[in-house]
Structures are given as structure tokens and as C-alpha cells.
Amino acid sequence: MRASIDITGTASELVLLAYTGDGKGKTTAALGVLLRAWGHGMRTLAVFLMKTPRYMNDYVGEYKALKRLGIDALYLEDHKRPEELLEEALARASDYDLVILDEFNYAVRQGFIKPSEVRRLLGLKPHVIITGNYLYDELLLADLVSEVKSVKHYYKSGVVGVRGIDW
Amino acid sequence: MRASIDITGTASELVLLAYTGDGKGKTTAALGVLLRAWGHGMRTLAVFLMKTPRYMNDYVGEYKALKRLGIDALYLEDHKRPEELLEEALARASDYDLVILDEFNYAVRQGFIKPSEVRRLLGLKPHVIITGNYLYDELLLADLVSEVKSVKHYYKSGVVGVRGIDW
Numbered sequence: 566m567r568a569s570i571d572i573t574g575t576a577s578e579l580v581l582l583a584y585t586g587d588g589k590g591k592t593t594a595a596l597g598v599l600l601r602a603w604g605h606g607m608r609t610l611a612v613f614l615m616k617t618p619r620y621m622n623d624y625v626g627e628y629k630a631l632k633r634l635g636i637d638a639l640y641l642e643d644h645k646r647p648e649e650l651l652e653e654a655l656a657r658a659s660d661y662d663l664v665i666l667d668e669f670n671y672a673v674r675q676g677f678i679k680p681s682e683v684r685r686l687l688g689l690k691p692h693v694i695i696t697g698n699y700l701y702d703e704l705l706l707a708d709l710v711s712e713v714k715s716v717k718h719y720y721k722s723g724v725v726g727v728r729g730i731d732w
Numbered sequence: 733m734r735a736s737i738d739i740t741g742t743a744s745e746l747v748l749l750a751y752t753g754d755g756k757g758k759t760t761a762a763l764g765v766l767l768r769a770w771g772h773g774m775r776t777l778a779v780f781l782m783k784t785p786r787y788m789n790d791y792v793g794e795y796k797a798l799k800r801l802g803i804d805a806l807y808l809e810d811h812k813r814p815e816e817l818l819e820e821a822l823a824r825a826s827d828y829d830l831v832i833l834d835e836f837n838y839a840v841r842q843g844f845i846k847p848s849e850v851r852r853l854l855g856l857k858p859h860v861i862i863t864g865n866y867l868y869d870e871l872l873l874a875d876l877v878s879e880v881k882s883v884k885h886y887y888k889s890g891v892v893g894v895r896g897i898d899w
Contacts, residue, residue: 597761627771710884712881729769
């Protein structure tokens with residue numbers, strides 16, 4: 566635990582959260598923190614490191630919600646790789662109170678981002694949340710690590726997803 | 733898996749999700765689904781089965797957010813018990829597309845609600861999400877069960893919580 570967080574907790578304190586595991590609820594939990602932070606008037610940047618512009622449309626509930634709430638969001642564009650998107654996010658991070666780096670751990674697993682990049686997140690001003698299924702040593706540098714395990718999932722029954730629940 | 737959910741998924745299909753486990757991210761994930769559903773214009777009722785009016789104030793990020801978004805929320809009032817609040821939620825459920833029953837499993841563990849009440853949730857019109865740390869047999873009747881396990885938590889370092897992250 567870094568000394569910068571005390572028992573009462575304030576928005577100015579640094580914290581790194583990680584949601585990993587094979588269950589549904591990682592990106593979803595990050596969106597939940599975003600809602601909580603938005604309620605407090607905190608400024609949030611949502612960065613979808615592995616999601617292409619195909620994901621930026623009115624088919625997607627969180628895209629529509631972020632747009633309506635006026636929350637800044639960055640997605641992968643065709644000419645941009647996850648590691649370039651991460652650099653852009655890090656360059657802009659100081660303007661925000663909360664930065665979500667969605668699928669960070671998956672980008673690590675796929676080799677786009679080095680595990681050691683977690684150390685750079687510890688030096689940022691805002692709270693940072695990283696998501697994605699992959700538990701590696703450097704992830705334990707985070708202040709909080711929750712592993713979302715799938716006990717039962719309708720994917721196994723052939724259901725791809727449900728509107729409003731999964732997207 | 734109930735036959736009412738097909739491979740494409742639509743808002744009219746019934747689904748019961750459960751977030752359990754000892755890690756941070758259960759209520760948070762429910763709030764994330766709420767955001768996603770709100771983006772689609774779905775009507776949500778958020779029911780906090782174990783939270784008193786002390787929780788309904790501007791200290792709490794999700795309370796401020798739900799209020800600003802115009803989402804209906806029910807909390808425990810001093811004269812009302814969790815099982816009465818559940819009855820009220822069930823009576824109103826048909827007016828909504830998504831109902832969140834926060835701390836349902838904890839209310840079961842504490843003896844306020846019977847485990848068999850899960851069966852009644854399967855007969856409702858809206859999607860339902862239940863949260864709370866307690867994994868019992870009837871919970872496996874849900875379509876999706878994710879167990880959020882704590883790998884590392886700052887609570888253990890004496891940090892009660894961080895504004896915008898925990899509340």
C-alpha cells in the first residue's frame with residue numbers, strides 16, 4: 566500500500582485498481598466506478614485499448630451512455646495499436662481524476678504492452694483502473710486486485726450476449 | 733439456461749445475474765450494467781436491500797449519479813426490513829427492464845431473505861441482478877454467476893475506502 570492513501574480517502578489520492586479473471590464483470594465494474602466518480606463530478610477518461618471503432622456505435626450501451634454523460638473515451642482506430650493508444654492515454658492522464666484502461670491485461674497477454682508498464686501507472690496523478698483476464702506478477706503492484714471468476718455463464722449455453730447486460 | 737434467452741439477446745428477454753464473492757466489484761459491476769442499460773434507454777430500479785437512509789446522501793457517488801440520471805432507487809428505511817423492501821421491489825418490478833437487488837445474498841446469509849426467494853426472481857419480467865457475498869445452492873439457478881475474489885485489497889492495509897472509487 567502506498568502511503569499516499571489514508572484511511573479517509575479523498576479524490577486527490579492515488580490508487581490503482583485491477584479487475585482480472587475469466588468471469589463477466591471486469592469492464593462492467595470499471596464502468597460502475599466511472600458512474601460513482603461521475604456522481605461526484607470527477608473527470609474520467611475511458612480508454613478501450615483493444616476495441617476498434619466498430620465498437621463506437623449506437624449498438625453499444627456504454628458508448629451511448631458515455632456520449633450522453635459527456636465522458637471522454639478513446640478507442641483503437643484502424644491505424645493505431647494498443648501501445649500507441651496507451652501512450653496517448655498516459656500523455657492526457659493528468660487532466661483527469663480517473664482513467665480506465667480497459668483490456669490492459671489482455672493487451673499485456675497479447676504482447677502489445679509490457680507487464681512492466683504497470684509501474685508507470687503508479688506514477689500517474691489520477692486513479693487508474695485496469696481490466697482484462699491475465700494475472701501476472703507486476704499486476705500485484707496495484708493497490709487492489711479483484712479476480713472475477715466464472716462460476717456459471719450463459720456463454721457456455723451458446724448465448725453470445727444480452728443487450729443492456731453485455732453491451 | 734432458460735429457453736427465453738437466445739443467441740442474439742434482446743432487452744425483452746429474461747436473465748438473472750449474480751455477483752458474489754469476497755472481492756470488491758459486486759455492487760460496482762451491477763452499477764456498470766445499470767450504466768450500460770441506461771445508455772440503451774432501459775428503465776432501471778436500483779434496490780439497496782441492506783442500506784439505510786444514511787447511505788442516501790450526497791456523500792455517496794452512486795446516490796448522486798442515480799439522482800442526476802433520474803433512476804429510481806429504493807433504500808432501507810428505519811421502519812422497513814430487507815424482506816419488506818424485497819416485496820416492494822417485486823411488486824414494482826414489472827414497470828422496469830432491469831432491477832438491481834443489491835446485497836441480496838448478504839440478506840440471505842443474515843436470515844432476512846430465504847434462499848428459495850431466488851426462484852421468484854426467475855419469474856419476473858425484467859432482467860435482475862443480485863449481489864452480495866454468499867454462494868448457496870439456489871444461487872446457481874441464475875443464468876450467470878460471477879465470483880469476485882479478493883487477490884489484494886487496501887482494506888487490509890487499514891484504508892476504509894476512497895471517494896469516487898468505493899462510494
